[in-house]
Amino acid sequence: MATKIPENLKYTKEHEWALVEGKNLTVGITDFAQSSLGDIVYVELPEIGFELKKDDPFGVVESIKSVSDLYSPVSGKVVAINSDLQDAPEKINETAYESWLIKIEMSSEAEVAQLLDSNNYKSLCE
Amino acid sequence: MMKTSLYDKHVGLNAKIVDFAGWEMPISYSSLKEEILEVRNGCGAFDVSHMGEFFIEGAEACDFMDHLIPNDFQVANGKAVYSPLLNHDGKIIDDLIAYKLSDELVMICVNASNIEKDWTWISSIHKKSNFDCKIFNRSNDYSLIAIQGPKSESILKEQLGEIEDLDYYGIKKLENSHGSFIIARTGYTGEDGFEVFGNHEVINSLWDRLMSAGVLPCGLGARDTLRVEVCYPLYGHELSEDLTPYDCSLKWTVKSKVDYVGKKALDESTPKYKLIKISLEKGIPREGYKVMSNGEEVGIVTSGTMSPVISKGIALARVERSKTEGVKSYQVEIRGKTYEANYHTKPFISGGHI
Structure with missing residues (x-):
């Protein structure tokens, strides 16, 4: 099964996707990541207002057997978290690109340029 | 890296393969x-051919076993005994199941990661003692499938014939048109189930027939996870050479026999x-996380x-006795935060073994 990599999103080497909308960035994990992890059973997210630097760990996703850290693609402040995932973490397996984790208000929009585009990310998954 | 005789079949089933104790083993096939859940509710098949098989043969094979392990081996023919294997300090070298096939033939099944260490140890005990028996390491000659779950009896009966006469922890040899097998009603899941030993050819053929019958391959x-749910210990995690059976809730495997390897040290240990x-x-909770009580x-x-x-x-945790006498309130530290734990006196689930 081919992994889905939407062209409108940005990506990180840590297998996160990012949707850029002005100053705001929505973050989730990619289809490749959810498939590698298997059944996701637990998600831990930061509090709203939490300040992040680029590459800081901001939470974890856990499968039955593994724990994976989540890393912030950019610097900024957490302005929203997807608390629905706390009761239904399996949604990440079902719809990785709809099951966003957090929204970040970026402190430096220039960092977006350092994210991977879909083509670069695709070659990372091969 | 070593591969079991079923390796190509796992690859064909798109299994995720990992390195386990030097073996390339399937960790899961589809969804963990x-x-x-299939093992709890139906029937799953596991390739556990990486495990080791030793045979003790001779007039005093059972006496040798009684000397070798702390658990009581005075059992009927066709019965199995779980036991730790101890060194002279009473510390745990491995855990094993010893199967009494007859008065003069015993099979021991040991962990894959410890085959060489166990064989060296058992050989040295055999050499120093004078029991009338010979020992054989047949680990490379046998493949092994575990068929586990409430439906395993009916499914295995269709494939191999008479097995319903086996009780829990029973074992027998079976020879029929499908080949020659050793079948035990044992396992590592807490469910009813069987472990079927045979040469690589007959086990490969049995695997194919189980897959055709719709049995789910499990990694x-x-x-x-199944063994943690029923609180079975695993060597290298709950059990190690730094611990005695009394340190890891295996007191029930130590019987007050006349003599066995490690007895003196164990009797004197605290x-x-x-x-x-x-x-x-x-x-x-994950392996290595700290367990706290009363802020300590x-x-x-x-x-x-x-x-x-x-x-x-869910978790099994090793705690210091001196700090936890009568304590039922525990916390687990996860990424710097403390989580209150529920204390269980019984396994998390009871399992359905007969």
């Missing part, structure tokens, strides 16, 4: 959760640790996983 990942069972309402670190998680059956994080 599905595999776990080592499911096996590990247990330092105990194993406890805990679950969390939020968060998943008292131990460590030895195995932790999410249980898809009870939908909670």
